[in-house]
Amino acid sequence: MTPIAVLPAHQARSRESLRKLLDATRQVLAQYGMDGATIPRIARHAGLTPGSVYRRFHDKDALLETAILEILERQEETMKTTLAPLATDQVPLPEFAGKIVRGMVTAYRTNAGLLRGIRQFVQGRVHTAFGKKVSALELSHFQRTVGLFLTYKKEIRHPHPRMAVSLALKMVAGTLFQVAVWPAERQEMRDLLPPDDEALARELTRAFVSYLGVEE
Numbered sequence: 001m002t003p004i005a006v007l008p009a010h011q012a013r014s015r016e017s018l019r020k021l022l023d024a025t026r027q028v029l030a031q032y033g034m035d036g037a038t039i040p041r042i043a044r045h046a047g048l049t050p051g052s053v054y055r056r057f058h059d060k061d062a063l064l065e066t067a068i069l070e071i072l073e074r075q076e077e078t079m080k081t082t083l084a085p086l087a088t089d090q091v092p093l094p095e096f097a098g099k100i101v102r103g104m105v106t107a108y109r110t111n112a113g114l115l116r117g118i119r120q121f122v123q124g125r126v127h128t129a130f131g132k133k134v135s136a137l138e139l140s141h142f143q144r145t146v147g148l149f150l151t152y153k154k155e156i157r158h159p160h161p162r163m164a165v166s167l168a169l170k171m172v173a174g175t176l177f178q179v180a181v182w183p184a185e186r187q188e189m190r191d192l193l194p195p196d197d198e199a200l201a202r203e204l205t206r207a208f209v210s211y212l213g214v215e216e
Contacts, residue, residue: 017046017048017052018056020046020047020048021042021043021046021048021053021056021063022066022067022070023046024042024043024045024046025037025042025046025063025064025067026067026071026114027045028041028042028045029064029067029113029114029117029118029121030111030113030114030117031113033113033116033117033120034064034117034120034121037060037064037117038060039053039054039059039060039063042063064121065130068118068121068122068134069130069133069134069137071114071118072134072137072138072141073137075137075141076137076140076141076144079141079144079145080144093149093152093155093156093209093212093214094205094209094214094215096148096149096152097149097205097208097209097212097214098201098202098205100145100148100149101172101201101204101205101208102201102205104172104173104176105176105180105197105200105201105204106197108173108176108177108179108180108181109180109197112180112181115177115181116181116182119181122134142166142169145169146162146165146166146169149165149169150162150165155214156212156213156214157212157213157214158211158212158213161212164211164212164213165212167211168207168208168211168212171207171208171211172204172207172208175204176204179193179200
């Protein structure tokens, strides 16, 4: 694997061009997938030349690695500022779970293309330094969310609250991945699912709190 190679960006113009480049990488990956995220296309979206991209990064893989890690790091900061306050509002656990699940439904639906591209790119790099960084960030996100639910530990009737919350979150995420990121192509399968995202969020929340042994 080619190592990430970002040149120092001391000047404001250099920092701005790097920001445009990483934003363009995210947009192109979401729209065209991993195979379509070429350096020339990303450069066009960023208003840069391919040569300027190669002066910062050795190749496409190095650029994608940097962009994906930045996405996950920004997600970590977002979680700190948005999820933690929800748990301290002292709303009932079913309401808290509903807010989390609705947020997940929206995020998976809105970012389906990006999530699909990231998954494709990361799958072949699980055991690399980049893959280990991705795993560490994803684990941190997951543990943070589990910890927020465990502030309601006294309300959870399942005999193993941490395991139950972890599995419930995995079930919701797995369902959303199948429904939004890689949806079933057959109409007969889609007809078996909730008709819209609001109904989907409601049913997933119901399953979530029921598994934890909490009455809605």
